[in-house]
Amino acid sequence: MHPLHQLQSAIIPLIQRMYQHVFTREDIPLSPTRKEFTGDYTLVTFPLTRAAKKSPDEIAIEIGDLLLAECSHLVTSYNVIKGFLNIEMQTSVWLNYLQELSADALPAFQPRNERVLVEYASPNTNKPLHLGHVRNILLGWSMSQILQRAGYDVVRVQVVNDRGIAICKSMLAWQRFGEGITPENSGKKGDHLVGDFYIRFEEAFKQEYASWQTTEEATALWEAHLLNQKEGEPGKSREEFFKAYKNSYFNEVSALGAEAREMLVQWEQNDPEVREIWKMMNGWVYAGFDQTYAALGVTFDKSYYESETYLLGRDIVDKGLGENVFYQEEDGSVWIDLTAEGLEKRSSSAVMVRLCT
Numbered sequence: 026m027h028p029l030h031q032l033q034s035a036i037i038p039l040i041q042r043m044y045q046h047v048f049t050r051e052d053i054p055l056s057p058t059r060k061e062f063t064g065d066y067t068l069v070t071f072p073l074t075r076a077a078k079k080s081p082d083e084i085a086i087e088i089g090d091l092l093l094a095e096c097s098h099l100v101t102s103y104n105v106i107k108g109f110l111n112i113e114m115q116t117s118v119w120l121n122y123l124q125e126l127s128a129d130a131l132p133a134f135q136p137r138n139e140r141v142l143v144e145y146a147s148p149n150t151n152k153p154l155h156l157g158h159v160r161n162i163l164l165g166w167s168m169s170q171i172l173q174r175a176g177y178d179v180v181r182v183q184v185v186n187d188r189g190i191a192i193c194k195s196m197l198a199w200q201r202f203g204e205g206i207t208p209e210n211s212g213k214k215g216d217h218l219v220g221d222f223y224i225r226f227e228e229a230f231k232q233e234y235a236s237w238q239t240t241e242e243a244t245a246l247w248e249a250h251l252l253n254q255k256e257g258e259p260g261k262s263r264e265e266f267f268k269a270y271k272n273s274y275f276n277e278v279s280a281l282g283a284e285a286r287e288m289l290v291q292w293e294q295n296d297p298e299v300r301e302i303w304k305m306m307n308g309w310v311y312a313g314f315d316q317t318y319a320a321l322g323v324t325f326d327k328s329y330y331e332s333e334t335y336l337l338g339r340d341i342v343d344k345g346l347g348e349n350v351f352y353q354e355e356d357g358s359v360w361i362d363l364t365a366e367g368l369e370k371r372s373s374s375a376v377m378v379r380l381c382t
Contacts, residue, residue, distance in 0.1 A: 026122070028066075033050055043077070043088075044076045044077045054072070063113060064103070064104065068112065070109070080108075089103035099118055101114065139177055141172050144182050146318075151195040180327065192306075193292065197281070199302070203222065208313075215309030215310055215312045215313035216314055218309060233281055345359075346359065
């Protein structure tokens with residue numbers, strides 16, 4: 026039975042007993058609780074004032090208390106806002122309802138002889154899966170299940186972003202600060218351990234950048250900015266200026282940034298030591314991802330890896346730049362503008378990985 030009908034069936038006899046009056050479902054208007062309030066369903070108590078001879082708030086509190094006392098298997102809490110009784114249902118009610126739905130015989134759909142690719146998850150190997158990933162994963166998996174039930178030939182894939190400067194940051198931090206730590210000797214989930222080193226790199230970079238801002242070089246840069254500022258242009262504080270300069274510092278000045286970029290170059294040149302660290306740490310991450318996927322109950326038919334497609338993607342980007350399909354920002358990054366199609370601007374790396382699959 027739908028949770029709404031269960032709640033109505035529970036409330037009606039309670040109210041009839043309380044107020045010695047016969048009520049129908051139409052007399053007990055329940056509606057989904059507005060998103061700004063806590064609850065699943067809301068009962069408007071104003072229509073009950075004549076029978077109860079009490080204020081809407083008093084009626085709401087009486088009904089809420091009785092529901093908690095006698096229907097705790099359905100209701101977990103309630104709150105009252107100006108005569109509106111907001112009722113929160115037990116999680117078990119929703120789970121049982123979903124199980125009932127899944128057990129019902131659904132109509133058989135004929136095969137459509139049409140293949141559909143559903144991509145979801147698409148994580149980076151420098152950090153663990155977070156809540157945004159989980160939302161994406163569950164939406165993708167659910168969509169794939171619905172499409173499959175509807176008769177489509179569904180292929181479930183993920184695109185793993187397993188190379189690049191962010192991955193090198195984690196690798197460099199492990200080299201510098203790891204002291205041989207592994208998931209096995211630390212007892213930590215692999216993707217979480219690698220994510221810790223990504224954070225460790227950012228902390229070290231933040232300290233380096235803060236220290237550099239006190240140097241004569243940084244002061245000269247700030248003073249040059251003040252001299253070159255156009256008349257009437259809104260001025261930036263020193264703090265705002267260096268916040269905006271952070272990426273330029275990383276790419277042009279930072280010793281840590283230079284080491285991370287050099288590691289990326291070494292990776293692209295197949296340096297044995299760098300590649301070995303990369304394989305080891307990615308292996309930790311994949312083991313951690315697999316634990317999460319198993320807990321969520323999702324699988325993939327195929328995994329694509331950026332490390333296997335980036336060279337092909339680079340050729341496509343070069344061609345796209347020549348044909349003005351892509352454009353280049355001042356920092357050298359390449360983008361495609363899809364706003365005319367109702368989408369958004371996307372970096373070429375995000376587009377290319379999908380084209381290459």
